[in-house]
Amino acid sequence: MSTEKQQQAPAIQAGVTVPKARDCANEAVQPGRQLVVHLAADGLTVRCASRDACDVLGCDAAALCGQTIGDLLAENSPLPGASAILRARETGEMQTLVEVDGCDGPEWCVTVEPVPGESEAVAAFIYTARDMTAARAAEEELIRTRRELTILNQAYPALSASLDLDHVLITILDEAQRLIQVVGCSVWLQDVETGELVCRQAAGVKNNVIRDWRLAPGQGIAGWVVRKGEPVVVPDTLTDEHYFQGVDNQTGTPVRSIMAVPLRAKHEVIGVLQVVDSETDRFGQDDLALAQSLAGCAAVAIENARLHRRAELEISERRRSQEDLASSRESFRNVVSNNSDGILVVSPDGEVRYANPAAEALFGCSVEALRDGRFKYPVALRAGFAREVDIESVDRGRRITEMRTVETGWEGEKGFMVAIRDITDNREVEEQLRQSQKMEAIGKLAGGVAHDFNNLLMVILTSAEFVKEELEEGTTAQADINDLLTAAMRAANLTRQLLAFSRQQALEPRVVELNEHIGHTQKMLRRIIGEDIELSFDGASELGLVKVDPGQIDQVIMNLAVNARDAMPRGGILSLSTCNEQVKLSDPSLIEELGSAFGEYVVISVGDTGHGMSDEVKSRVFEPFFTTKERGRGTGLGLSTVYGIVRQHEGYIRVETAVGQGTTFKVYVPRFTDEDQAAEDDAAKVEVPHGTETVMVVEDEESVRRMMAKLVGSLGYKVIQAPSAATALELLEQTGDPIDLLLTDVVMPDVDGVALADQVRAVYPEMKVLFASGYTNDQLSGRGLDENAAILMKPFTRDRVAWKIREMLDGAPPAAQP
Incomplete structure (x- = not known):
């Protein structure tokens, strides 16, 4: 812009001076670009411009001042919104517009404001363009x-x-x-x-x-x-x-x-x-x-x-812990309160701080009395104490206890927890067990002795029977042989009594007249009951017969006699009696008490004049191991054994007793009727059966084997003898003839009879096997012998072996077998 044109520009009026406009333009430069141009009254001459405006127009402030801006109003003017200047000149009014510089350029807010002079004519124009991009973004x-x-x-x-x-x-x-x-x-x-x-x-x-x-x-x-x-x-x-x-x-x-x-x-x-x-x-x-x-x-x-979940879990865990603690305390109280052992908490000086109900029962006094008293057994007041201690119970006398002590705290003070277990009954049971084991040992000894006796009796009886057959009827020699046979049978009965005492005799029922049988038993009873007890026997006349195992009946009588003896420690009377009794439908109370059906019975009564029994003891008298005797004097098995034997014989037992009036046991055994006797008599008249089959006799004891072979041979059978299982197997391989029956002893050295039978059946599955033994069923049961196996119990007679061999060979017992 030329100097001449600058001189033609009108002056700024109304107090607007060029220095003041310059100051305004410079002050207008603020964060975010702001273009300010001060124009003269013609709207074309630049009086001054801000730094940002100079930068946009491409010149400095000094060069721009005094020039016209006509060239800035062109279409491609770098000055945004320059057209607003023209409209302000034409209208004399403030102009405002918004202009965007290109698609991605800044957004400008342009204002052109006329400045009036003293005569209210326009003295100047202020052009302002603000960059609104940052403000718009904000x-x-x-x-x-x-x-x-x-x-x-x-x-x-x-x-x-x-x-x-x-x-x-x-x-x-x-x-x-x-x-x-x-x-x-x-x-x-x-x-x-x-x-x-x-x-x-x-x-x-x-x-x-x-x-x-x-x-x-x-x-x-x-x-x-x-x-x-x-x-x-x-x-x-x-x-x-x-x-x-x-x-x-x-x-x-x-x-x-x-x-x-x-x-x-x-x-x-x-x-x-x-x-x-x-x-x-x-x-x-x-x-x-x-x-x-x-x-x-x-x-x-x-x-x-x-x-929140963690807090819930922590609260729940804390609550659960508190509940567990409370439950644990309650459980502890319940355990201690309901414990069968007496539990005491005792201070070091012996003061009882706590006692559970079991301690009350043990010491026989109230819990309060225990708590108020002092502990009488200071030896137990040390940690780790564990020993048997005898105590005195107020109502039960001397008791054997096991005391155990641990150190504990109680209500903030040091103390001892003493657990006291009453082991008196345990000691009594142990004593009963020792007594039972002693009796079992005696029984085993008796069984072994009986086996040897039975083998000896086997030889004696068999030899005597053969000698008797060769003697003439009515001779003195035959009478002597008969006495020998009678003595041998009595010896066999004595063996059975010995086994009965040890409860190992096998059940061998036979028809017995009880009066005669009890008469033979009295000698043994007198030795058992002692001299200070009087023994009496009253046998009923015309007593009915019974079919029983004599040895088992002996055991019943002896057990009842021993029980009666113990009930009369200062002596008394032991009375035995027999009678016939008929249980009728009109006596329902007896049937209900005995649990029996009506019918005819033979009753054996065993009574004493002892101290008798209370109703409570009577109700438990047949329970195994129940006893009222002093420690070490009884096993508690005697009467339970009696009950088992009587029931095995399809009989019943009744107790009549009262405290101070003695006790009587009545054993009811079914009577052997006339019809039964007739059947027995008919069987006795039948001729002893014979046969022609081949029988192998296996027995390790030579004399017994020879007698068995002779006895079997006298019945018409062909006999092959073998002293051992090994010899028997060799003979089975060598012989050409079939063997129909194996008659073998059970207990033998090396291979026993059961193992021999298994080996023989493996080769000859059809061969019949008959076992012979002088041992009892209890002793044989441990050798694997089948419960259905056929057994001849030694000593046996010629008639007995004849019928048994025939039964085995024919596959069923003969109809007329005695």
Whole structure:
């Protein structure tokens, strides 16, 4: 602009001077570009311009001042909104417009304001152009922030409405879907122990199958976010290497865009909020900002829920611990109170601080008395004490106890807990067991002796029978042989009595006249009961017969006699009697008491003049191991054995007693009727059966084997003898003729009869086997002998072996067998 034109410019009026305009222009330069140009009254001459205006126009302030701006009003003028200057000149009014410099250029707010002079004419124009880009961005940021805060203020009450973690997670997903409007979303939380990410909740994904999915550390988009600690936006999953394609395959939901933001609590990433959509490039910066804000609230809600859950667990655990402690204390009280052992808590100086009810029963005095008293056994007041101690019970006398002591505290003071167990009954049972074992040992000894006796008697009886057959009837020699046979049979009966005493005799019932039998037993009874007890026997005339095992009946009588003896320690009368009795339908009380059917019985009564029994003792008298005798004087098995033997004979037993009036046991045995006797007589008239079959006799004792072979041979059988099982097996292989029956002893050296029978049957399964033994059933049962095996008990007579062999060979007992 030329100097001449500058001189033609009108002066500024109304107090507007050029220095003042320059100051205004310079002061207008503020953060964010602001262009200020002071024009003269013609609206064309530049008086001054701000630094930003000079920069835009490409010249300095000094060069610009005084020039016209006509060239600035061209179409491509760098001065934004220059057209407003022309309109202000034309109208004399302030002009304002907004102009954007290109597509991505700054936004300008242009104002041209006329400055009136003293005569109210326009003295100058002030052109101002403000760069509104930063302000607009700040305004938009403010609007966005207000929008986010509004949304989060709406979402936060829902997130904080519950402290249940699952409910919080569902609410987070509901809010994410509502705010961001996506196909699906999910919350992944980190497993602290494994480092894996676990999908705790998912929404919008088909069938919700990704719930509880686990991703290895760093796997997938969520894993990447956790590892990096930064949010990520995936515009297109098809081109992203981190995307886990399994979601598409498993859910059938096409995922093309993903946005995932970390969930942070106390500066640590605890999980990931992930949203997905089926469109590509779905998420912008606003969505990311919103998701991050939502994730911040969600992380707080999740952490609160977790803290609440931990607090609940701690409170629950504390409550459970308190309940367990209270229950434990109550259980301890119950255990101590209900314990069968007496328990005392005693101070070091012997003062009883606590006593349970069992201690009351043990010492025979009240709990209060025990607590108020002093402990009488100071030897036990030391930790680790464990010993048997005899105590005195007020109502039960001397008791044997086992005391154990531990040191304990009681109400803040040192003390001792003493557990006292009454072992008196245990000691008595142990004594009974020792007595029972002693009796068992005596029984085994008696069984062994009886076996030897039976073998000897076998030879004597068999030899005597053969000698008798060769003598003429009525001769003195035959009478002597008869006496020999009678003595041998009495010896056999004596052996049975010995076995009966040891309770090992096998049951061999036979018809017996009890008066005669008891008469033979009296000698043994007198030796058992002693000299200070009188024995009387009253046998009924015309007493009926019974079919019993004589040895077992002897045991019944002896046990009852021993029991009666013990009931009369200062002597008395033991009375035995027999009678016939008929139990009728008109006597239902007797039938009910005996448990018996009506019919005819022979009754054996064993009475004493002892101290008698109370009703309580009477009700338990047949129980095994029950005894009222002093320690070491009884096993408690005698009467239970009597009961078992009587019931085995289909009989019954009755007790009549009263305290101070003695006791009488009545044994009811079924009477052997006339019809039974007739059958027995008919059988006796039948001729002893013979045979022609081959019998092998195996017996290790030579004299017994020779007599057995002679006896069997006298019945017409062909006999092969063998002294051992090995010889028997050799003879079986060598002989050409079939052997029909194996008659073998059971107990033999090396291989016994049972093993021999098993080996023979393996080769000759049709061969019959008959065992012979002088041992008892109890002793044979341990050798594997079948309970249905055929056995001949030694000593046996010629008639007995004849019928038994025939029974074995014919397969069934003969109809007329005696």
